Amino acid sequence: MDLKVTRRQKIRHRIRRKISGTAEKPRLSVFRSNTDTYVQLIDDDNAVTLASASTKEKDIVAQKVPKLEKAKLVGEVLARKAVALGLTKAVFDRSGYLYHGRIKAVADGAREGGLKF
Numbered sequence: 001m002d003l004k005v006t007r008r009q010k011i012r013h014r015i016r017r018k019i020s021g022t023a024e025k026p027r028l029s030v031f032r033s034n035t036d037t038y039v040q041l042i043d044d045d046n047a048v049t050l051a052s053a054s055t056k057e058k059d060i061v062a063q064k065v066p067k068l069e070k071a072k073l074v075g076e077v078l079a080r081k082a083v084a085l086g087l088t089k090a091v092f093d094r095s096g097y098l099y100h101g102r103i104k105a106v107a108d109g110a111r112e113g114g115l116k117f
Contacts, residue, residue: 068102080114
């Protein structure tokens with residue numbers, strides 16, 4: 001396995017030991033690939049995904065903006081889905097990525113959409 005990926009996995013496992021999501025305060029998990037950004041609200045107690053969003057959704061794909069702005073849109077879309085489910089709080093799980101760039105944009109978008117970390 002690539003050294004960079006292995007390092008991220010170690011950090012990810014270290015983070016996951018400390019945080020987990022509940023039905024009232026789910027875990028907002030972020031995955032970043034080279035082209036896309038995926039986010040989920042996860043209830044770890046019941047092992048179920050409550051809501052998800054990604055840059056592959058039709059309304060986000062239709063917008064011709066850079067990846068950073070698409071990541072922010074993904075955060076806003078997820079926050080809207082969460083508020084519709086009656087959720088206002090979440091625990092942010094950066095999944096071993098540094099908190100900058102697209103990861104930070106997702107968090108900012110989710111905050112603007114109404115989620116609190």
